[in-house]
Amino acid sequence: MNKELSIRQLFVMQLKGLVSIAIKFIKDWSLMMFKISTFLVGISEGEESYISLDDSFKLREIFEHRKFTPDHIQIHIKIQYNDQIVVGNDIPSGLDLWTDYIVGIEQYLDGENVEKPYGIDQYLMKLISINSSLLEFSIVGDWEPVEVFAQAILPKREFLEAILDGATHFWTTLNDYKVFKGKNTKNTTPKEYPKLIIEEIEELRKKVKTLLN
Numbered sequence: 678m679n680k681e682l683s684i685r686q687l688f689v690m691q692l693k694g695l696v697s698i699a700i701k702f703i704k705d706w707s708l709m710m711f712k713i714s715t716f717l718v719g720i721s722e723g724e725e726s727y728i729s730l731d732d733s734f735k736l737r738e739i740f741e742h743r744k745f746t747p748d749h750i751q752i753h754i755k756i757q758y759n760d761q762i763v764v765g766n767d768i769p770s771g772l773d774l775w776t777d778y779i780v781g782i783e784q785y786l787d788g789e790n791v792e793k794p795y796g797i798d799q800y801l802m803k804l805i806s807i808n809s810s811l812l813e814f815s816i817v818g819d820w821e822p823v824e825v826f827a828q829a830i831l832p833k834r835e836f837l838e839a840i841l842d843g844a845t846h847f848w849t850t851l852n853d854y855k856v857f858k859g860k861n862t863k864n865t866t867p868k869e870y871p872k873l874i875i876e877e878i879e880e881l882r883k884k885v886k887t888l889l890n
Contacts, residue, residue, distance in 0.1 A: 710835060712757040713843030717750065718770040725770060727753055730850050740854050747856040748866060749773060754843065756827075758836075763829045768816055771796020775844045778802075779878065782837055785812075786884050794819075800826070812836065834889040841882050848874045 716727035717739060728735045739745055753770040756763040771777075774796055781791045781802055791804040799819040806812050812833045818824040851857065852871035867873065 710759050710832070711839035712755075713839055713846075714755040714757075715775070715843060715847045716753045716755070716770075718753050720751075725753075727766075730846065736850070736854065740856050745856075747851060752847075754778070756840075758829060758831060761829075763814070763831075764816065764827045768826050769796065769798060769800065771798065771800075775847050778840055779844055779874070779881070782840065782881055782885075785837075786881065786888060806833070810834075834885060837885050837889070838882065841878050841885070845875060845878050848878070 715730050717730070717736070719726045719728060719739070728739065730736065740747075749772045751770055751772055752774050753766070753768075754774050755765060777793065777795055781793055781804055784791045784793070785804045790806060792801055794800070795802040795816055801817050801819050803815045803817065804812055805815075807830065810833055811830055813828070814831055814836065815828040816826045817828075818826065848871045852875070857866060857870045858868050
């Protein structure tokens, strides 16, 4: 009897282990559907050039430039879903775009459909619920007639988690390079600002898991 019980317990433990592996695989696969890339934008003779966050040589060159200030960083964010471009190079770059995404997610998780400025130019970012598992993401011009620059129906939880991952990568990079500990920051900006934003992102991540699981 005890031997049968032990075998049964072992089987249950193995089954639980397989279920945990399967859940992790599904989650990892879901996030792999998205690829979020951030580029710093340089302007030379009126032309924009994109510098990847993974290009350490060029990043250091930018961050160490005497005119660089981290308070307002011109960036371009590229979003791909299942190898299809959702936000590409035809979408304008902007200042502090990751702040726009974070604030947008905060508003969305508070139960609102979101329509907010994207960057400092006349563009709007929209997040609209379709049902419990899908949302519509779009970037449009804030003028008449409305011009649509990006629009896609996306899995809600996976999209929000992928965006938060992209934001974390951006702010972790700024923290690693200690850009807020230089001289060209506002006196009111805390030196640990990237860490504070990362903590805020982690709170949003918990909220996504709680509300959308």
